Amino acid sequence: MSCAVSCFFLSHFFVCQYNRNIPDSKKVMLKAFLQIFIYIIAMFFFSCASRSAVRFEKYSELITTENYSDIINSLKKSPKLYGKTNEFLYYMDIGALYHYSEIYDSSNRYLLQAADIYDQLFTRSVTNEALSILTNDNIRPYRSKPFELTMLHQMIAFNFCALQSIEDALVETRKMQLYFNEWERKAGKDEEVYANDPMFHLVSSILYNAKGESSDAMISLFKSISAFNNGPVALPAELNDYAWNMFTVNNRDNDKSLLNLKAPLSDATNKPFNNETEIIVVLLGGRGPVLDETVWWGTYVRDGLLILHYRNPNGDTATVTWPAPPIPERELIKAENGEKTKSGTTFHLKIAVPSLKVIESATKTFSVKCSSHESSYQSMIINDFDSQMQHYLENTKKSTVTRTVIRAVLRTIAAEKAKKKLETDSPLANLLVNIGTDILTDQMENADTRNCFFLPKTVQIVRIPVNAGVQQSIDIAALDKNGAIIKNKKITGLTLEKNEKRFIFYTSLN
């Protein structure tokens, strides 16, 4: 930034020195004002883009300590790290952290606020959208990716389950179904677009079952399996078997063939049934995805050189430099005669698109041992946010690249026009003015890398049928890829009523 400012003031000096028509004092003041104004604008756009990076740098390591209350307090003291445009993220992040801290009512207070903000953002500002075409997408209010919105409502439902209010959890199911309907309508025949979530429908199925509404439970189970079949999360084998048995019990054999379910390999002795008394352990494991940029940028200096750069989220960089031919004689003659010359002027282009950055985590799976059962239960993955993010980026690649290219071209045209206006008879002055302009337009181009990086990598589930009225205890262990225990927790004193479904939540983000 200081470089850009220096360039501008230096260019102003050279313009005054070499330009035969020295501007009067008012024009000089106007030019200085314009330069400072442009500098402030560029700082604003740069700061919009860098907030995501600052948040990630500050909290990425802290999250592994699992000291969520410290992080919450820190976030509450620094709302400027989000700003007005990222209000949704602010509330969602704090809500998620409260959920991990098992403070479910506070979690819902923030998550419901985030849901309200999302509703309010339905109306788009024309000026804001137009400005983002010229600058970058980070100035648009953050509206979440569809799977993030689903996880928002899912966490609200989880919180209500933890607070023993299945009815309120089902309100979230119905609310989310309206969004799914609207996304399906917009997607039309395109099956690649995210318009249903396997995890959400599976949990909804459990909730409907808890209320004794077996028809709705089967419909939700059908939607869940269908969403698993469409990807990107693979259908777990245990869930295939469970669905097969439940459709059989509920006389829905046609659904089994529609969903291409495979008959269970073994004939289980304890088949599931409607309204079963269960302990349901919901496990959040590993660090969720983060977005970074893949950037291509290059500068061509007329009669100088061509520099091309590339950088991806893994930190791989490449730079290629080619020298341009020496200053042609005609340009030298022009400079000697005090005529304007193109020599020293630059042409700059930068394109940045968001890319997935996977954070490696130790936690892979979980095991749960119940006091009334001999063997442990292994968790099954019902959502994978790395896959969801990758799927989202692939689906939106075309529109993102189109938008980015249009923006880059418009900005380049505007920058070229500005440079043309400031052309002088000095190649050095031209170079300084042009570099200054290029740096400022360069700073404006930043990919929208905002996302809720506090989300887990996977959501996993264990369902344990138990006898009502018998006190139970459960041992939960988070396991690494070799099956070694990373951390564990024992929960005692669980006595369920008949047909009750008791939800337990456990988080291991390491």
Next chain:
Amino acid sequence: MNKLVVILTLFIVMVGCSTKVSRVETSSTMDLTGRWNDTDSRLVADELIRDCLSHTWLTKYDSILRKKPVVIVGKIENKSHEHISTETFVKDIQRALLNSGRVEFVADKNEREQIRDEKADQASNASAPTAKSSGEESGADLMMIGTINTIVDQEGKKAVVFYQTNMEMVEIESHKTVWIGENKIKKYVERTNTKF
């Protein structure tokens, strides 16, 4: 002149942006978001109770038993897509019933727990003449239960939201349903796609 215009504009913007508060009548209708609000709760409660009290089930208590029926409000289940404060709705129902003077109320399940705790405390700590004895609770004759459902038809910025509230009065002894009431509200909600 230009300076004056700039100063005036800034002043107007600053004044325009300050928070405004004005008190309104509690009975006034104000729909801001299209969601279930206090007006809906009040109107539905009043309408349902008017319907309830005009039906023949009261005759048994008025003419035959010659006593006011004792009612307890049970669960009002929210089967909608919005978080509706059913407690507010239940209080509106109770208020409407009680104010009619034709029924009596007993405490609901949660309230009874609190009262029983208080009685147990009085039995240990209060003086004999003032302590309230156990086993003297009034049993309810009827229980009022209900559901709130919604059907939403939505496309883009437009939505039609249909609220249906169903209430039943059930005799506790015989489990007979003596009254079923229904109230419907339909709202058309249109949001703006864009703003300046």
